[in-house]
Amino acid sequence: MKRSYDFHRVRSHRPYTVATLAVLLGVGERTVRRWIERDGLDVAILDHSRPIILQGSKVKAWGIAKKKAKRQPCGAGEIYCVRCKTPKRINPDSFHIIQRNQSKLTVKGDCQTCGLTLHRFGSPLNRAALEAEFGPKWPDNPAA
Ligand SMILES: [Zn+2]
Structure with missing residues (x-):
């Protein structure tokens, strides 16, 4: 039940499979698949004969944007x-x-x-x- 993931660990110039990304971020493969199917994480290669390939730069940008959207800035006082x-x-x-x-x-x-x-x-x-x-x-x- 981790709520924040360190997307800075994702290398921009590396391709990732669902499995390698899951290991890197310490989540299950189902979590990564849910991000792709429901949360709009963009995939580089998706044909059903090969494993899904994700582009590091897109994963990183998506993860950091997701984290920023959750932020609640404090007002004065x-x-x-x-x-x-x-x-x-x-x-x-x-x-x-x-x-x-x-x-x-x-x-x-x-x-x-x-x-x-x-x-x-x-x-x-x-x-x-x-x-x-x-x-x-x-x-x-x-x-x-
Ligand atoms: Zn309180």
């Missing part, structure tokens, strides 16, 4: 919640910033819907922007 499976606003009372080192910080806060603690990594250079984006109460917080 949102962090992706893995429990809700959608970008969510964080509870302003739970918002805080943890300075990891000179070049990294973490924005932490609880999902407004399910309460799961959400994290977003950032740079101290963007700290003021992150504070403005996530914590409406933050500039007035004396604990800052």
Whole structure:
């Protein structure tokens, strides 16, 4: 039940059979055949006397486009919640910033819907922007 596949492992200039592609991506041959029959994966050679041949460049482009189509970009003040499976606003009372080192910080806060603690990594250079984006109460917080 893998949900993401590493299509960057597919070599653009190589031809693949269903079996070799399945092994490369760690899926079953039935999964690859389903991609061809139902999900529009283009085949280079399809006559019923030979094995199906897929062109590496087309497989790679198709896989990467499929992954991009599933993306859900976060809006301002949102962090992706893995429990809700959608970008969510964080509870302003739970918002805080943890300075990891000179070049990294973490924005932490609880999902407004399910309460799961959400994290977003950032740079101290963007700290003021992150504070403005996530914590409406933050500039007035004396604990800052
Ligand atoms: Zn949630």
